[in-house]
Amino acid sequence: MAKVIVVTSGKGGVGKTTTSASFAVGLAQKGFRTVVIDFDVGLRNLDLIMGCERRVVYDFINVIHDDANLSQALIKDKRVENLYILAASQTRDKDALTMEGVESIIMELKKSFDYIICDSPAGIEKGAFMAMYFADEALIVTNPEVSSVRDADRILGLLDAKTFRAKNGDEPVRQHLLVTRYVPSRVEKGEMLGVNDINDILNVPLLGVIPESTQVLQSSNAGLPVILEAGTSAAQAYEDAVCRIAGENRPMRFLQERKPSLLQRIFGGG
Amino acid sequence: MSQLQEKPVDPEQPAEKPAPIEKDAIDFRGTSINLTSLRLLRPDLNAIKAHLDLSLEKSGDFFRDAPVMLDLSMFSEAAKSEFSPVLDLRGVVTILRARRLVPVGVRYGTDSLKRSARSLGLGVFADETMVLPKEPVVEPEPEPEPEPVPTAPLPKIPEDSEAPVEKTATRIIDHPVRSGQRVYARNGDLIVLGPVNGGGEVLADGNIHVYGPLRGRALAGAGGDTEARIFCHELDAQLVAIAGIYQVSEFIPREFNCSPAQIWLADDLLEFAPLV
Numbered sequence: 098m099a100k101v102i103v104v105t106s107g108k109g110g111v112g113k114t115t116t117s118a119s120f121a122v123g124l125a126q127k128g129f130r131t132v133v134i135d136f137d138v139g140l141r142n143l144d145l146i147m148g149c150e151r152r153v154v155y156d157f158i159n160v161i162h163d164d165a166n167l168s169q170a171l172i173k174d175k176r177v178e179n180l181y182i183l184a185a186s187q188t189r190d191k192d193a194l195t196m197e198g199v200e201s202i203i204m205e206l207k208k209s210f211d212y213i214i215c216d217s218p219a220g221i222e223k224g225a226f227m228a229m230y231f232a233d234e235a236l237i238v239t240n241p242e243v244s245s246v247r248d249a250d251r252i253l254g255l256l257d258a259k260t261f262r263a264k265n266g267d268e269p270v271r272q273h274l275l276v277t278r279y280v281p282s283r284v285e286k287g288e289m290l291g292v293n294d295i296n297d298i299l300n301v302p303l304l305g306v307i308p309e310s311t312q313v314l315q316s317s318n319a320g321l322p323v324i325l326e327a328g329t330s331a332a333q334a335y336e337d338a339v340c341r342i343a344g345e346n347r348p349m350r351f352l353q354e355r356k357p358s359l360l361q362r363i364f365g366g367g
Numbered sequence: 368m369s370q371l372q373e374k375p376v377d378p379e380q381p382a383e384k385p386a387p388i389e390k391d392a393i394d395f396r397g398t399s400i401n402l403t404s405l406r407l408l409r410p411d412l413n414a415i416k417a418h419l420d421l422s423l424e425k426s427g428d429f430f431r432d433a434p435v436m437l438d439l440s441m442f443s444e445a446a447k448s449e450f451s452p453v454l455d456l457r458g459v460v461t462i463l464r465a466r467r468l469v470p471v472g473v474r475y476g477t478d479s480l481k482r483s484a485r486s487l488g489l490g491v492f493a494d495e496t497m498v499l500p501k502e503p504v505v506e507p508e509p510e511p512e513p514e515p516v517p518t519a520p521l522p523k524i525p526e527d528s529e530a531p532v533e534k535t536a537t538r539i540i541d542h543p544v545r546s547g548q549r550v551y552a553r554n555g556d557l558i559v560l561g562p563v564n565g566g567g568e569v570l571a572d573g574n575i576h577v578y579g580p581l582r583g584r585a586l587a588g589a590g591g592d593t594e595a596r597i598f599c600h601e602l603d604a605q606l607v608a609i610a611g612i613y614q615v616s617e618f619i620p621r622e623f624n625c626s627p628a629q630i631w632l633a634d635d636l637l638e639f640a641p642l643v
Contacts, residue, residue: 250564254545
């Protein structure tokens with residue numbers, strides 16, 4: 098049974114698109130047929146992060162308006178099997194999204210994919226609402242700071258009230274929390290909210306913690322989802338989180354500052 | 368279905384000297400039974416017949432030999448002014464019996480309808496809601512509270528519409544109240560079994576209880592009840608108000624920061640006290 102996962106946050110710049118890209122790659126690498134959709138019509142970014150911006154011919158809005166069919170608009174990823182991207186339109190705005198159009202595309206995709214990842218725009222307007230409406234599960238991305246936690250709280254409230262599942266009285270949208278840009282040493286100093294503080298406010302099961310990493314920015318600029326930078330802490334953390342959403346049990350990592358080993362202290366790096 | 372209650376009835380005293388009874392032959396008891404109520408909406412016998420056939424067809428054998436009480440509220444004195452239908456009760460009973468339903472009695476309706484019910488051998492149930500029998504009942508278990516009959520003829524008009532609104536059911540919220548959410552318990556108390564987060568708002572015409580951190584806004588006595596109170600496990604509110612008198616977090620006494628507290632109104636001032 099295909100699963101629709103919305104990646105959302107309320108606040109902008111917390112790592113929704115980075116997370117969508119890495120989750121899509123991670124699930125595809127595990128053998129799931131995966132498609133990732135950019136709902137940020139007018140401010141499309143996913144194609145850049147996925148490194149396929151030069152191959153976008155038709156987009157999500159073209160399909161909604163019947164200018165193209167779905168198979169023309171789906172971009173196959175060159176690095177990973179089973180992975181497709183549906184880009185957003187850069188020249189239109191969110192009003193081009195229609196509920197019927199989104200529904201028919203998602204229903205169509207459900208026939209041939211295992212996971213449909215919906216990369217939500219920031220905010221609580223139409224784009225974000227459309228991205229979450231048909232979700233079965235939600236990935237709430239938040240940074241360890243108060244404003245993004247409050248926005249996440251707002252989004253959680255909307256997920257409980259405004260989705261297809263909520264309106265039909267079905268089982269509620271399953272919610273997962275992903276804390277990004279986490280720096281344990283700053284948490285210890287009290288400069289940053291800890292996962293416990295965040296959980297205290299949000300009451301949502303923690304799916305994973307992605308440590309702050311300079312690699313993320315570099316990867317974004319290179320059009321490479323960070324999960325593909327094997328060996329880096331961000332990639333490992335994303336891999337863990339992907340395994341957890343697929344039902345595997347992985348212990349939480351990156352909650353404590355890594356003590357540099359003796360060799361690392363001598364030779365630097367780490 | 369409507370719940371009915373049979374009143375214990377005194378057996379008629381025989382005129383002559385009763386024959387001595389060696390053993391009890393009968394035993395009168397008050398009891399509650401569930402009974403199907405059939406409300407007649409129109410006097411048109413053909414329409415009743417047609418509708419009845421349609422309903423019985425759908426329900427299969429469910430109503431076979433079922434005892435039925437006829438609700439004549441649409442033909443009562445109160446409803447009479449609107450239209451003055453003449454209901455052929457005998458005709459209705461014939462229709463029901465022909466379809467293997469067993470009419471056992473009537474309720475409401477005009478006196479003349481009740482008279483014809485008696486002449487047809489039907490019982491006449493008491494109007495209004497149930498009245499508890501005055502004699503002590505033999506059964507050890509207490510009688511259930513009389514429930515208002517859903518098919519009551521006309522809604523009761525409150526005697527004094529100026530009277531304060533009566534408090535009704537308590538509203539219980541078993542999930543977190545999140546930023547941007549607003550929960551209102553109209554005419555009653557509100558109980559939140561979880562946190563009220565910053566940016567969330569809980570309102571009640573009665574009291575508010577929060578069994579979790581209260582980080583958002585809480586407004587008790589929203590309808591003007593100055594007796595309403597706020598109780599919470601962890602007072603960290605952005606704003607608290609009772610009957611419109613409010614205080615923002617800056618002015619909430621610091622000693623209550625994140626501890627159990629109650630808030631009430633005394634002489635137009637909010638009072639805070641620890642909850643023990």
